[in-house]
Amino acid sequence: MKVLVPVKRVIDYNVKARVKPDQTGVDLANVKMSMNPFCEIAVEEAVRLKEKGAATEVVAVSIGPTQAQETLRTALAMGADRAILVQTDQDLEPLAVAKVLKAVIAEESPELVLMGKQAIDGDNNATGQMLAALLDWPQATFASAVEIAGSKAKVTREVDGGLQTIEVDLPAVVTADLRLNEPRYASLPNIMKAKKKPLDVKELGSLGVDTAPRLKVVKVTEPAKRQAGIKVETAADLVSNLKTAGVL
Amino acid sequence: MAVLVIADHDNATLKDNTHKVVTAAQAIGGDVDVLVAGTNVGPVAAEAAKIAGVRKVLTAESPELGQGLAEAVADLVVGLASGYDYILTPATSQGKNFSPRIAAKLDVAQISDVTEVVSGDTFTHPIYAGNAMETVQSADAKKVLTVRPTAFKAAGExxxxxxESVSVPAAPAKTHFVDQKIVKSARPELGAAKIVVSGGRAMGSAEEFQKVIEPLADKLGAAVGASRAAVDAGYAPNDYQVGQTGKVVAPELYVAIGISGAIQHLAGMKDSKVIVAINKDPDAPIFQVADYGLVADYKAAVPELMDALTAAGK
Structure with a gap:
C-alpha cells in the first residue's frame, strides 16, 4: 500500500503570530518556519504503518515555495521514502490545495492519503475533507487511532463528547488529530540519509489546475485585547468579588 | 435569498448551537430554513420549529444520517443546495467534518469558524490560533460557512x-459506522455551560485532577475543562480540552486552576465573560486575561475556595 502524506510549511508553533501594521496579513519575515504539527503526526503515522508492514511506500508532498523543500527533507528524515514539491509562491486556499493534491494523486495512485486535520496558520480544517469530496473517496477525520486491515481502514475519531469508530474502504483520506501519536525526532544519521532521498520538484503551472482564489482578504487585525483585572488576596475575597460581578 | 442552517443535535434534543447559528443566518438576511438530519428526528424538528424567525424545518432520516457520517450529510445537503445561497453549520467537530465536503462538492470555498457577519459576502474569522482576525470577501455564488457558536447570541423561541420531510439520497457505500463511545455526564456540556472549571498540568495526575477540579465544578454546577497540557499528560479525557485545537468556550464564568495560559489555551476561553485564575506563578500569562487573579498554590486555594463558597451559601 502506498501512502501519500501532504505536509505544509507554516510558522513554528512556538512563535506568536504578529499582525502586520498595514493589516494585510501576518508578518512572516524572519520568523521561524516548521512543519505544521498535525502534518508531523500524519508523517509519523505513515512511517509507523510502513514499519508495521501495512504500507510499502510513504510519499510526502508539499505545495509551496522553494523553502518547503526543507519541510519535505524533515518528512524524509522521519522516514518517508521520497518527496514531491509542487512549487509556487502563491498562497493557496484549501479548495485549491485539494485540487492540486487531486492532480498529484492522479499520477501517484496512493491507496491512502494521511494528512493533518488542520494547518495552524489558516486554521481552516478543510483540505482533507475537500480532497475526499473531489476524489469521491470516503473520509475519516480527526483520527486518534488507525488500523489497516486488507482493503479497509478502521479509524477511531475524536468527536464531541467522546470517540467514534468507522471503517472506510480504501482508497480513503484520513486526517490526524493531536493524540494519534507522538512524532519522533529525526536522528542525525536519518537527517543525513534524507539528503540523498529523491525529491521531485514540479511547477504548479505544469499541473493545469485552477487555483484562482475565491476569497479576497479585506483585512487582518489583532484580536480584541482583554484588560488584565485585579489580584485578590484570599479565596473569600474572590467569592465576594464574583458575587458583586453577578456571576455566582 | 435563502439560508440553510444545519442543526446540531444528538437525535434526541436540539443543541443551543443551532439557535446561535440561526442568529448568524439572520445577520446575513433572507429566509432561514433549518435542516434536521438524523434518526427519529420528530422531537428535534419540533424544537427547531419553535426558533423565532425560522421559515421552515426540513427533516431527513436514515441510519447513516443518525450516525453523522460525513458522506451521508454532504450528499443530502448538496442535493438541497440549489434552493439556497448560504449553507451554515455550527463549527463543532461534527460540523467541521462534513461542511468542507459540501463546499468542495459545490466547488466553493468554505469560510471556517465565522465570528462576525460583516455583510452578505464579507465575514470575519480567527486565524493563527486566534492571534489574528481575518476578514474575507467571498466571490462564490454560494457561500458555505462554519459558524463559531460562542460568537453569536442564541435566537429566541x-x-x-x-x-417538511425531504428525501434522502442513497446511503454511502464506502463508509461504515462501527461504534460510538460518548461519555455520559451529569454535569452541563462544556460548550454550553454557564460556568466552566478547568485544570492544568499543575494537577500532576488524573487522581489529583478528579480530586481537585471535579468537586469544585460540582459545587458551582459547572462543566469541567482542561488545558492541552493536562490532556496530553493523561490527567483528563480529550473531550475536556479547551483551546484552539479543542473546544472553544465562552461561559459567564471561567475558572482556570493551575493553568499557565498558553496561547493555544487562551484562544479557547478568552471570550468568557469573567475569568478567574488561580496559579502560584505570579508571572503566568493567564493573569493577563484574568479579571480576578489569585496567586496561590491550588492545593491550599481550592479547599479555601470551597469553604468560602459554602460560607456564601453555595
Whole structure:
C-alpha cells in the first residue's frame, strides 16, 4: 500500500503570530518556519504503518515555495521514502490545495492519503475533507487511532463528547488529530540519509489546475485585547468579588 | 435569498448551537430554513420549529444520517443546495467534518469558524490560533460557512415554522459506522455551560485532577475543562480540552486552576465573560486575561475556595 502524506510549511508553533501594521496579513519575515504539527503526526503515522508492514511506500508532498523543500527533507528524515514539491509562491486556499493534491494523486495512485486535520496558520480544517469530496473517496477525520486491515481502514475519531469508530474502504483520506501519536525526532544519521532521498520538484503551472482564489482578504487585525483585572488576596475575597460581578 | 442552517443535535434534543447559528443566518438576511438530519428526528424538528424567525424545518432520516457520517450529510445537503445561497453549520467537530465536503462538492470555498457577519459576502474569522482576525470577501455564488457558536447570541423561541420531510439520497457505500463511545455526564456540556472549571498540568495526575477540579465544578454546577497540557499528560479525557485545537468556550464564568495560559489555551476561553485564575506563578500569562487573579498554590486555594463558597451559601 502506498501512502501519500501532504505536509505544509507554516510558522513554528512556538512563535506568536504578529499582525502586520498595514493589516494585510501576518508578518512572516524572519520568523521561524516548521512543519505544521498535525502534518508531523500524519508523517509519523505513515512511517509507523510502513514499519508495521501495512504500507510499502510513504510519499510526502508539499505545495509551496522553494523553502518547503526543507519541510519535505524533515518528512524524509522521519522516514518517508521520497518527496514531491509542487512549487509556487502563491498562497493557496484549501479548495485549491485539494485540487492540486487531486492532480498529484492522479499520477501517484496512493491507496491512502494521511494528512493533518488542520494547518495552524489558516486554521481552516478543510483540505482533507475537500480532497475526499473531489476524489469521491470516503473520509475519516480527526483520527486518534488507525488500523489497516486488507482493503479497509478502521479509524477511531475524536468527536464531541467522546470517540467514534468507522471503517472506510480504501482508497480513503484520513486526517490526524493531536493524540494519534507522538512524532519522533529525526536522528542525525536519518537527517543525513534524507539528503540523498529523491525529491521531485514540479511547477504548479505544469499541473493545469485552477487555483484562482475565491476569497479576497479585506483585512487582518489583532484580536480584541482583554484588560488584565485585579489580584485578590484570599479565596473569600474572590467569592465576594464574583458575587458583586453577578456571576455566582 | 435563502439560508440553510444545519442543526446540531444528538437525535434526541436540539443543541443551543443551532439557535446561535440561526442568529448568524439572520445577520446575513433572507429566509432561514433549518435542516434536521438524523434518526427519529420528530422531537428535534419540533424544537427547531419553535426558533423565532425560522421559515421552515426540513427533516431527513436514515441510519447513516443518525450516525453523522460525513458522506451521508454532504450528499443530502448538496442535493438541497440549489434552493439556497448560504449553507451554515455550527463549527463543532461534527460540523467541521462534513461542511468542507459540501463546499468542495459545490466547488466553493468554505469560510471556517465565522465570528462576525460583516455583510452578505464579507465575514470575519480567527486565524493563527486566534492571534489574528481575518476578514474575507467571498466571490462564490454560494457561500458555505462554519459558524463559531460562542460568537453569536442564541435566537429566541416563539416561532411556529412548518416541518417538511425531504428525501434522502442513497446511503454511502464506502463508509461504515462501527461504534460510538460518548461519555455520559451529569454535569452541563462544556460548550454550553454557564460556568466552566478547568485544570492544568499543575494537577500532576488524573487522581489529583478528579480530586481537585471535579468537586469544585460540582459545587458551582459547572462543566469541567482542561488545558492541552493536562490532556496530553493523561490527567483528563480529550473531550475536556479547551483551546484552539479543542473546544472553544465562552461561559459567564471561567475558572482556570493551575493553568499557565498558553496561547493555544487562551484562544479557547478568552471570550468568557469573567475569568478567574488561580496559579502560584505570579508571572503566568493567564493573569493577563484574568479579571480576578489569585496567586496561590491550588492545593491550599481550592479547599479555601470551597469553604468560602459554602460560607456564601453555595
Amino acid at each position: 416563539g416561532g411556529s415554522a412548518k416541518i
